[in-house]
Amino acid sequence: MSAQTIIDKIWDAHLVRAETADTPGILYIDLHLIHEVTTPQAFSELRARGLTVRRPERVLATLDHSTPTLPADAHGQRPYASKDAENQVRQLEANCREFGIALEGWDSDDRGIVHVMGPELGATQPGMTIVCGDSHTATHGAFGALAFGIGTTEVGHVLATQCLLQRKPKTFAIHVDGRLRPGVGAKDLILHIIGVIGVGGGTGHVLEYRGSAIEALSMEQRMTVCNMSIEAGARAGLIAPDDTTIAWLAGRPRVPQGADWDRAAARWRALRSDDGARFDREVRIDAADIGPTVTYGTHPGMVMPVHASIPAARDAQEEKALAYMQFGGGRPITGEKVDVVFVGSCTNSRLSDLREAADVLRGRSVAAGVRMLVVPGSVRIKREAEAEGLDAVFTAAGAEWRDAGCSMCIGMNGDIARPGQLVVSTSNRNFEGRQGPGARTVLASPRVAAVAAVNGCITDPDTFLEHAA
Amino acid sequence: MKPVTEVRSRTAVLPFENIDTDRIIPARFLTTTERAGLGRHAFNDWRYTDDGGDNPEFPLNRAEARGCAIVVAGRNFGCGSSREHAPWALLDYGIEAVISSEIADIFRSNSLKNGLLAIVLAEAEHRELIENPGIELAIDVAARTITLPDGRAFAFALDGFARHCLLNGVDQLGFLLDAGAEIDAYEQHAA
Numbered sequence: 001m002s003a004q005t006i007i008d009k010i011w012d013a014h015l016v017r018a019e020t021a022d023t024p025g026i027l028y029i030d031l032h033l034i035h036e037v038t039t040p041q042a043f044s045e046l047r048a049r050g051l052t053v054r055r056p057e058r059v060l061a062t063l064d065h066s067t068p069t070l071p072a073d074a075h076g077q078r079p080y081a082s083k084d085a086e087n088q089v090r091q092l093e094a095n096c097r098e099f100g101i102a103l104e105g106w107d108s109d110d111r112g113i114v115h116v117m118g119p120e121l122g123a124t125q126p127g128m129t130i131v132c133g134d135s136h137t138a139t140h141g142a143f144g145a146l147a148f149g150i151g152t153t154e155v156g157h158v159l160a161t162q163c164l165l166q167r168k169p170k171t172f173a174i175h176v177d178g179r180l181r182p183g184v185g186a187k188d189l190i191l192h193i194i195g196v197i198g199v200g201g202g203t204g205h206v207l208e209y210r211g212s213a214i215e216a217l218s219m220e221q222r223m224t225v226c227n228m229s230i231e232a233g234a235r236a237g238l239i240a241p242d243d244t245t246i247a248w249l250a251g252r253p254r255v256p257q258g259a260d261w262d263r264a265a266a267r268w269r270a271l272r273s274d275d276g277a278r279f280d281r282e283v284r285i286d287a288a289d290i291g292p293t294v295t296y297g298t299h300p301g302m303v304m305p306v307h308a309s310i311p312a313a314r315d316a317q318e319e320k321a322l323a324y325m326q327f328g329g330g331r332p333i334t335g336e337k338v339d340v341v342f343v344g345s346c347t348n349s350r351l352s353d354l355r356e357a358a359d360v361l362r363g364r365s366v367a368a369g370v371r372m373l374v375v376p377g378s379v380r381i382k383r384e385a386e387a388e389g390l391d392a393v394f395t396a397a398g399a400e401w402r403d404a405g406c407s408m409c410i411g412m413n414g415d416i417a418r419p420g421q422l423v424v425s426t427s428n429r430n431f432e433g434r435q436g437p438g439a440r441t442v443l444a445s446p447r448v449a450a451v452a453a454v455n456g457c458i459t460d461p462d463t464f465l466e467h468a469a
Numbered sequence: 470m471k472p473v474t475e476v477r478s479r480t481a482v483l484p485f486e487n488i489d490t491d492r493i494i495p496a497r498f499l500t501t502t503e504r505a506g507l508g509r510h511a512f513n514d515w516r517y518t519d520d521g522g523d524n525p526e527f528p529l530n531r532a533e534a535r536g537c538a539i540v541v542a543g544r545n546f547g548c549g550s551s552r553e554h555a556p557w558a559l560l561d562y563g564i565e566a567v568i569s570s571e572i573a574d575i576f577r578s579n580s581l582k583n584g585l586l587a588i589v590l591a592e593a594e595h596r597e598l599i600e601n602p603g604i605e606l607a608i609d610v611a612a613r614t615i616t617l618p619d620g621r622a623f624a625f626a627l628d629g630f631a632r633h634c635l636l637n638g639v640d641q642l643g644f645l646l647d648a649g650a651e652i653d654a655y656e657q658h659a660a
Contacts, residue, residue, distance in 0.1 A: 016655040017648060023630050026648055028655055038552065040502035045642075054652075066500055084500035091502050135551040135575060149551035151579035153641075161645040163652055167628065199487055200545035200571050233548060235574050299487045299548070317486045317543070412496040431491040431549060433514045 003274035006240050007171050007206045010146040010271075014129045016163055024165040030128040031145075032058055032158045033114045034101070036092040037065045037412075038133030042156035043095040053099040054162045060123055061096050061103040063089055064113045068414050069375050069402035078106075081414035099159070110253075112378025112404050115139035115346040119223065120380055122252025126241035126268040131158060136346050136428065138229040141238030142222035143245055144271055146206065148235040169235065170280040172197075172205035173273075176213040178287040183462055185356070186221035187348060187426065187445035188293040189213070190228045191303045195293075197283060199301030202234030205281065208273060209239050213287035219248040220352040227347045228428050231300035240272040292461055295430045295443040296333055297321035302430075306333060306448060307460045324432055325440050326420075333442075334458050339421035341372040341399075341453035342435070343446050345409035348426035349377030351384050353446045358390045360450035360465070361397040367456030372399035373415065375407040399453070411436045424452040472638035473584045475609050476565045481534035482602035483542040489549035490576060494558040496550075507554055508561030533603055538565040541598045545569070547576025547587070556580040556587075566608055568615070570595040581631045582641065586610070594623045610635050 004012075011027070019025035046053070053059060066085040072078045080086040096103035104111040110121060115136055118124040126144035131137060133155045140147035150164065157164055174193060194201075207229050209222075217225065222239050229237030246265050249255050256264045291305045298321040304311060312329030313319040322329060327336070343349070343357045354376060366372045374394045376382040382404055385391055391401045408415040409427035411434065417423045419438025426449050430441035442458065451461040498510040516527045523530045529540070540559075546569040547555060556579050559567070566586035580587040586608060590598070598604075607616040610632060614622040627635075634641060 016651050021629065022633075024628070026645065026651070028652070028659070037499050041504050041553075044502075049642075051646075081497070082500060084502075088500050088502055133551055133553075135549065137551075149575055151551055151553035151575060151582065153553060153579065153582045157642055157645055160642060161648070161652060162656075163645055163648070165630075165641055165645065199548060200573070203545070203571060203574055230549075230575075233545070233573060299489065301487075320485065410496045412499055429489075429491070429549065431489045433495055434491050437495070437514050 003276040003278070005171050005273040005277045005279060006144065006208060006238065006271060007146065008277070010127055010129065011168055013127070019167055024167045027129060027164050027166045029131050029158050029162055029164060030058065031060065031118070031123055031130045032162075033118055033130065033132035033137070034059060034061045034155065035064050035114050035132070035134065036088045038152050039095065039155055040088060040091045041152050042159060043099065045156045046099070046159060051160045053101060053159045056100040058162060059101045059159070060118065061092060061101050062111055062114050062117050063092065063105055065406045065410060066413050067405045069405045069407045071403060079414065081412065085413065109379050112380065113346045113349060113406055115223070115227065116349060116377030116381065119143065119219070120252070120378055122249050122255035125249065125255065125264070126245060127271050131164065135230040136227050138235065138237045139223050139227040139346055141226040141229065141236055142219060143249070144238055144241035144268065146236055146238060149230065170205045172202060172207045172234065173279040173282040174207050174209045175211040175282065175284045176209065176287050177211040177284070178213055179216065180213055180287045180290065183447065184290055184292060185445050185447065186217060186224035188290055189287070190225045191293040191295065191300065191443060192290045193285060194228060194232045194300050195303035196285060197232050199231065199299045200233040202229065202232040205234050207232070207234045207237035208279070209237060210273070214239055215242065218352065219244060220350045223350070224347055228300065231428060241268045292445065292448050294333060294448060294458065295441070296325065296327055298324055298430060298432050300428065300430060300443060304333065306458065307463070334460055336422060336458045338370055338424050338452045338457055340417045340423040341366070341370060341449050342375070342408040342423055342425040342427065343449055344373065344375030344377070344407050345427035346377065346406070347428045348446050349375060349381065351381050353426065354381070354385050354390050357446040357450040358393040360447060360454060360461075361399065362393050364397060364454045366398035366453045370453055370456055372453045373402060373408055374399050375402045376404050378404045408435055410434070411439070424449045424458065470582070470584050470634070470638050470640065473586065473610055473635045475607060476538055476586060477605070477607045478538035478565070479603050479605050480539045480541050480598060481529050481537035482599055483528055483540055484599050486543035487545045487548055488542055490547060490552050490555045491549055493547070493555040494552065499552060499554055504557050506561065507558035508563070511558040511562035536563070538563060539568065539606055539608070540564050540566070541568045541595070541602070543569065543599070544571045545573060546571070547573040547580075549573070551575045551579070553579045553583070556583045556585045560585050568595070568598060581635065584635065586635075588615070588625045590615070590623055590625055
């Protein structure tokens with residue numbers, strides 16, 4: 001057999017029926033993650049057709065998108081953004097009861113943002129096919145799983161049949177060699193990659209991130225990288241499993257136990273692209289070229305080193321983006337006054353992200369006039385952070401410490417910025433209005449975001465922290 | 470899904486690139502649990518002024534764009550989230566086809582499953598349509614062509630299965646359910 005990529009291997013292992021010229025393949029799905037926003041219409045469809053959920057044990061549900069991040073009042077009433085938001089949560093609770101699906105709901109210690117929770121529980125495993133009605137499902141690719149976002153019609157397909165109709169995607173190798181500089185992290189890396197291949201550069205492809213700089217990343221960092229694959233247009237992005245992956249998964253609640261674990265770990269270690277495997281596209285990036293990176297426009301491909309000047313608009317599209325951002329081409333981005341700082345989202349809400357922000361904030365204060373929200377990705381992360389005293393660091397600095405959820409990444413749960421406000425955000429999308437109508441978003445790492453909160457404006461963290469030391 | 474064999478309409482042009490799903494339907498309208506009724510929020514924050522009136526700057530609000538069922542949009546239309554609310558909103562707003570030089574994967578998949586034609590054209594052909602708003606087009610799904618007023622036809626790629634499903638209103642879930650025995654066999658083998 002000819003050399004195969006890891007993508008080919010996972011794909012072939014999950015084909016119930018191979019594709020032909022006339023019909024797509026039937027792909028088996030190992031794990032289906034669901035949340036309240038993209039599922040109600042799928043359950044309605046099942047009910048209307050008298051169908052059941054084929055493999056409820058392969059479905060895992062959480063509440064994250066529409067959920068408030070402020071606590072319930074004395075009567076137990078949660079501060080939902082609207083009646084509709086509350087109704088959506090109630091519907092998922094009822095649907096999970098009716099169809100026999102495990103829901104990590106309000107009372108669960110395992111609840112979290114869907115892409116934080118799956119890995120935490122060890123439900124996400126190498127070699128799996130994983131889907132969710134959410135475009136950031138690629139996050140699970142960090143474990144060497146083929147994970148991608150689907151629409152609600154497809155959610156219904158998977159609920160009813162545990163399968164999807166799919167044509168095989170093309171493959172795209174992103175080689176990152178060398179070492180990241182100190183203070184440069186996974187967020188800087190993925191923003192840089194999106195800048196190189198473009199916001200639609202991965203369309204039709206699954207990305208495999210590889211090379212020495214990728215192998216050196218922690219699992220949390222790998223999740224940050226894979227999470228934003230969709231921002232380059234790729235439905236999925238993955239990293240071959242290795243000792244780092246296996247060590248991170250060991251002992252988690254849903255992984256195999258005992259001798260089964262040993263067999264699984266051996267199988268996972270062997271799961272990688274063969275030497276000489278051909279990719280449809282390849283790009284090479286030198287990790288040493290990357291510094292602290294931010295976005296300056298209205299899509300995640302408009303990126304720049306934070307210390308540089310804002311690139312001048314090259315066309316009418318970029319002019320429109322700069323006008324929305326109220327940024328002038330040729331000017332530095334440092335010094336732009338910040339109104340809100342958000343640390344959270346499925347991109348950057350894990351314990352290491354919170355530590356990175358806390359390391360900046362410890363002994364410092366959020367600047368006057370700046371509102372800072374820190375939102376852990378799961379109940380478990382919240383507890384772990386509190387056990388280390390990170391919550392105290394944030395609140396002492398003047399930041400708000402919230403309950404787990406998607407929060408300000410997606411303006412649908414009450415956590416939003418006001419029109420015109422500039423948000424430095426560790427989330428994944430800087431689209432117009434993403435964080436509230438008229439809100440302006442600059443995407444950044446937790447370190448860059450925390451420095452902006454302290455200094456009240458976008459700031460080069462290397463310069464700032466060096467002078468402060 | 471109803472069969473879709475052709476769409477005939479004048480075009481309205483959204484010449485902007487990277488029109489994302491948050492532009493098409495902002496997240497705060499995703500709290501619905503229904504498919505219907507999203508049309509009034511299609512392009513909400515672009516289409517309306519702050520006081521709720523029609524924004525004259527939004528191209529689809531112009532008199533000549535009213536009633537157009539075909540939108541020609543800049544490159545990478547539908548990028549961003551997987552929300553199927555985006556094609557639901559567009560269809561409910563009266564749009565039956567979107568033409569671009571590049572369309573995001575998940576949006577395209579969602580659109581075709583709902584009978585919204587998501588068509589990718591070659592750059593030069595796409596540019597011609599962008600530069601000539603308001604022309605009458607006839608999209609023929611069976612022939613996979615777009616015919617212009619002067620009789621020229623632009624061919625577009627459409628997966629054979631997606632074409633079959635559009636033309637016959639095929640329910641893809643039914644297709645998968647029919648494969649039940651094969652899925653059983655796969656599960657037994659994989660266990």
